[in-house]
Amino acid sequence: MCFEILERDLLARIGRLKTKSGKVETPILLPVINPAVQPIQPKELAEKFGCKALITNAYIIRKHYGEKAAEEGIHRLLGFDGVIMTDSGAYQILVYGDVEVAPEEIVDYQERINTDIAVILDVPTGWKVSHKHAEETVRETLARAQKLWKIKRRDDILWVGPVQGGKFIDLISESARKVGKLPFQIHALGSPTPVMEQYLFDLLVDMIMAAKMNLPIDRPLHLFGAGHPFMFSLAVALGCDTFDSAAYAIYARESRYMTEYGTFRLEELEWLPCSCPVCTSHSAKELREMPKNEREKLLAMHNLYVCFEELRKIKQAIIEGRLWEHLEMRCHSHPALLKALKKIGKYAEYIEKYSPTIKRSGLFYFSHLDLARPEIIRHKRKIMKDYSPPEKAKILVLLPQTDEKPFHKSREQKRFLKLIKEKFGEKSEIFHVCTYAAPFGIVPNEIDEVYPLSQHEVASPLDEETIEYVAEQVAGYIEKTNYERVFLLENIREWKGKIAASCKAICRRKGIKLFTFNVEKWNRATAERFADFISEIMGKGKTE
Ligand SMILES: [Zn+2]
DSSP: OEEEEEEETTEEEEEEEEEEEEEESEEEEEEOOOOSSOOOHHHHHHHHHHHEEEEEHHHHHHHHHHHHHHHHHHHHTTTOOOOEEEEESSHHHHHOOOOSSSSHHHHHHHHHTSSSSEEEEOOOOSSSOOHHHHHHHHHHHHHHHHHHHHHHOOSEEEEEEEETTOOOEEEEEEEHHHTTSSSSEEEEEEOHHHHHHHHOHHHHHHHHHHHHTTTTSSOOOEEEOOOOOGHHHHHHHHHHEEEESSSHHHHHTTTTEETTEEEGGGGSSSSOOOOOOHHHHEEEHHHSSSOOOHHHHHEEEEEEHHHHHHHHHHHHHHHHHOOOOOHHHHHHTTTHHHOOOOOOHHHHHHHHHHSSOOSSSOOOOSSGEEEEEEEEHHHIIIIOOOOOOOTTEEEEEEEOOOOSGGGSSSSHHHHHHHHHHHHHHHGGGGGGEEEETTTEEEEEEGGGTTTSSSEEEEEEOOOOOHHHHHHHHHHHHHHHHHSEEEEEEEEEETTTTTTHHHHHHHHHHHHHHHEEEESSOOOOOOOHHHHHHHHHHHHHHHOO
């Protein structure tokens, strides 16, 4: 296996990709090198940026250097001894409609220039095309992908199997399913550039997920043309492992300054919001006033520093289990990105399957957007499918969440549990105390120390959607269990009567007796009153 996965969070992974020129750690950004117009030389990329891999275009190399590249080898030609990936030139063909090179020639040429990672000459679907045309590009790409295994001569090059289909999700799924059956070491999602240029990040979510869900999960996925740091965390969270960026250089040419939350024109900037070597030694004014090619190089460097920095932050977030928080922060940089975050909810169950169950840090709950988090989906599944209450439990007691965790060790609950024990003695086992809590819904007391039920922080007051979600979970739980009675303590200031309303509906339908006790505050005093309330009603029940 050329790809080893070391850490995971959401669908993201930190991995190690083995090539004949060495190992690289993913997620990784490969700067695009165009030797004809290159602001930063590959040697400088290695020395100043610690850049271990880059990508160049076999079609352009062939056009400019022809046999020279084959004689010298691509590493010597570029002056770079790290990992080199070559794209096939399919994108140039898309743009210029050039067909002067046959797919077999490009396979042969990439082998002869001694590249490390190679891409077949696929047929990019393009953007403004019909479904029928898109279908043809998928079919032709697949035919070329199959042919590769008959014509390639070397076994030490990693081959990339591209997934096409453009904006047609059904075609991406089909393309991924079929190309994934071939023994490619890496896959790539083709032609999302227009999607990125037009900020259609929610569509990008669908595209990546269609590829991801149909490709072998253990192979790395490359996302072509995703060069802006403000969307790296989105792509990484969805399971993209490698990226290429020409954007750092193209933006620099147009005096555009990248940040991890968006792009500025250099003219707009009074201050430089960055601490890279370029920005700490120049002011915005100095950059504006210097000769164009000098400025272009410095901006390209800055852009690259920002890209690499963002990837380091993402990797750190992955090992800490905070990638969701990081993603959420980035997605608030632009409405189009937030739209994408909302779209992720559609795939929450799939993402949950591959997300780790234990993390190094607790989770932060900001708003209902976080309801798509794997931890919340997982808890819901656990409660609804796998969980059953203790055998002796006949009566459900629902208490509101407390700031202190675990809930059963909070001052409020400790007081309540002690009183119930005093009043009912051994019989108190018939009461099953559960906490209703954002964002998990029902938290049975006997499991409330299991991660992350005690390891989370919630921003209160809760939003309406969150309250609604918890109320639904409570009702769903009563629906699937067989308690004889339900006692509910509702903190109406926090929960607005929503838990009571939802319990009432389900209890009436199931013919369960529900006793609701409303309080303005949940504290030791109300704990005492609630215990009395239960004891009084239970006493009545005995005499009836
Ligand atoms: Zn900078």
